Amino acid sequence: MDYIIKLIRKKANIFRSPWIWKFSWMDARHNLNRLLIFISSIVIGIAALVSINSFNFALQEDIDSQATELLGADMSISSRNKYFDSLFLRTIDSLKAETAGDARFASMVFFPKNEGTRLIQVVAIEGRYPFYGSVLLTDSSDIAEFHNGKSVMIDEVLAIQYDIRVGDSLKLGRGTFPICALVRQFPGNTSIGATFAPSVYVPYNLLDRTGLIQYGSRINYHKYLFLKDRDIDKIESVLRPLARQNRYGIDTVEERKEELGASFQNLYRFLNLLGFIALILGGIGVSSSVHIYLREKRESVAILRCLGASGWQVFYVFFIQINILGLIGTTIGIAVGIFVQYLLPQIVSDFLPVSVEFRISYVAVVEGFLVGFIMSVLFAALPLSDIRLVSPLEIFRSEVEPMKKVSKFRYMIIVLVILFPWLFAINQTGSLLYGSIFIGALLLTFICLFLAGIFILWIARKSISDKLGFVFHQGMANLFRPGNQTIILIVVIGLGTFILCTLSLIQNSLLGQVEFAGSGKRPNTVLFDIQPYQKDELVDFTRARNIPVQQVVPIVTMRLKSLKDKSVEEWQKDTTESISRWALNHEYRVTYRDSLIESESLNEGKLRVPVNDTIYISVSDGLAEDLNLKLGDQLEFNVQGVPLKTYVGSIRKVDWQRIQTNFMVVFPSRVLEQAPQFFVLITRIDTREKSAEFQQSLVKKFPNVSAIDLTLILATLDQIFDKVELVIRFMAIFSVLTGLFVLTGAIANSKYARLRENILLRTIGALQKQLIGMTLVEYFLLGTLAVISGCLLAIASSWALVRFFFEIKFNPEYVQLMFICLVIIILSTGVGWINTRSILSKSPLEVLRKEI
């Protein structure tokens, strides 16, 4: 029977063998430059991670510390009614707190100086608001005039757009007011918000002079409380039930912080995931560069094994080298990350409601250090685990089977290499689901690219022919020759292409969605706040200017009184029912008609006319879901004090993306005609000049009517996307840079495989230009095939994302896509060429002497 003897000997121990440390240093002192790619991969990965995490921490801390400034007060109460409930007001008075207020609504502004018009947000301020934070003004501004209640202030963005200066005037509704100040920053407002709908700040006492407050005007009234050092929770607990009764909204600093945290969640996730991608690519870079390094070390390892070094001893020799370099790379990465974090707030400042101060987050630094260490250990351990199994017989022959094909250690490393990025993704996204989805998607991409690589190899093998000529034949054959790096390069280049193309395709589709809505004969201008007495005159006014009136839609506002024979108050108290609170409290804007419009289709039931005073309404599928409605369910509305009982007659699917007047609730005709209402007019104006001209005359003749110009929204969206694009591109640089290092590493890897045969070809007379041609053909084919794989995968994934996640039309911009692909192909061919240039310039004799 076979038996195994175990010798009693001291096991290799990294700490008890000074030789391992000494040899590690002696060997490394001549090879440090070989591990440049390894260090670079760690530097980039960790820099991305530290800068992003540090910025995230700083942003969260600044939101915390500046939260009172975001609200401008300790508590805000919002209402759609100008007059707050008397009991509620008495309760507030009893608090003996300083109060202020404002009214906010959309309207048109007209600048007489240059006849410019624009949709803006009116902020009519009463009292000493904001209590916290300061209003940042331009130098020439004079806020005293505003406080005196004689002048208005406007956002600086608006002033720049229309070339307005302090001292000029503006027309708001029926009133004309001098401008005393230009606002650079108002607490709680973002620059990007000002780009979209800039604000005009009006003293509250001037509001009546505008004549803009009419029926149907969608105005938000706020009351602000200054409760410095008082128990806000206690006050909130007193006010909350009263507010609920009156359907007022209450916002505290804590809530605003949570809301902001939630709205920044996507930004955090996006940045975190970019950091994650950089780290994964960095991991591939680490593995790839250590693999190259160890390939060159195999002969030395075989000698050491021959002289009696154990597998673990040689493992530790290189493990020490790599980890010390890993620590150096991590430290440099942290320093670079801190520098990048200094730049980040400046790049994303437009999107932030708070000013983010530069500061070093020690949590991010420690996290970066740990991740860098784990990354260098783990990703290097994969190729390192092979070195343990190098046979001493490699002294005689280079092609020797490893001593063991499988080892528990190697399996353990593979499991950890998958587990670490998974746990890291969960940590970065803060969600098991998102982290798992992301790592799953990444794995799927890897698998797809890997399979594409195998398929490409198979195709190359099948389609190669002598007819291609020596240079092309050799270049193509290099794709599948022993020691080829085709699959790893397809995966690496393909992944980079995939990321960049997916970002570009999603952006195209989001932008295309808006452009699509504004194309053809679709409406592009909406006039709103039209009073009944103005309707006919406005229709004539529009038609007189050769502008078609596509729709005039009546709108009646109402609130829900009861649902399924149970009052809204009872529903609110019932915590067992899963009915959306917003849907119970919402002020509904409904229309009446007997047919569907282009953006609607019926899911269930049909549009029905009233039968024996029974009113059948049509609800949107979303509302039906939120209120748990089915056909025949009863809803009672309060229409300006008049109760109106209705039943669900149909459920509609509504395409909310379309520029239409879409409604959650549609009444049949002959029910609401006599109710207080206002109108919306929808039209299409083909040129910007015509639109500007129309808006100017509209503001003069109908000052209370506002116009939403889709072309302006498009232009604004374009600006916003440009800024978003800048942020994405800036962060994507990390991924691209890491990708380039990985690419260089992978190509350098293949360089050694090609070295000997290129030199031999030169020895037997191949011309340098033939060798250059072969190299270019090989890397061009590799780049092209990898780019095609990555691009096709990006088209598939972005189609799925656009279709199922964003739920919009897939609108790829193929010219832009081709440009990205072309750049990557040129880049990969270029990097391949630069890497192999050194081989081509070597003398054949050098190689034949074995002194490479």
Place this chain on the structure above:
Amino acid sequence: MEFILKADQLCKKFKADTREITVLNDINFQVKEGEGISIVGPSGSGKTTLLGLCAGLDAPTSGTITLMDIPLNRLSEDDRAYIRNQYVGFVFQNFQLLPTLTAIENAIIPLEIRGEKGGAKKAMELLDRVGLSERISHYPAQLSGGEQQRVAIARAFVSNPKIVFVDEPTGNLDEETADTITQLLFEMNRELGTTLILVTHNYILARNTGRILKMKGGRLEQE
């Protein structure tokens, strides 16, 4: 311990694609302590494979190889490495010096692996003995072929091995240098009383040992 090395029905097969190639077949021989033997034969006869098995660099497919009464084929690779470090020295045709280490560092490495202190003095003595005391700080690339082989000889004897395996020691050297190296190798072997196993196709070189084993087609043909 009557024999330092015993090979009993040694057989080694390799797989090439689907075929199985028998490189060594039914090899039997013994070597006494302090004895010098040569294994000769044409290229492809299995000499180097046999040296690899005897030195514990590889394990046989079947049969037993016993070094110092230890059955090498029953040891793990790391245990065989330990045995090599404790009892075996090597001299190779291509010198096989570590390119990133100086001459003295190369010579000392078996003792370093063993964890033995004070190795530098011994390595220095040996380098002096092989005539390289002036070049101890040179890297292999800065040494000639003959000088590199001298360093390799110093490294082979530095750990006081019981047995030294030598594979074509003069194969890469010119005639004059080859003679010097041969002389040095056998002189040191005699001085230190080491067992020596020489693999070569050079019969003149083989005659320096007491016994010659002749191989052909993976078998020991005659002694």
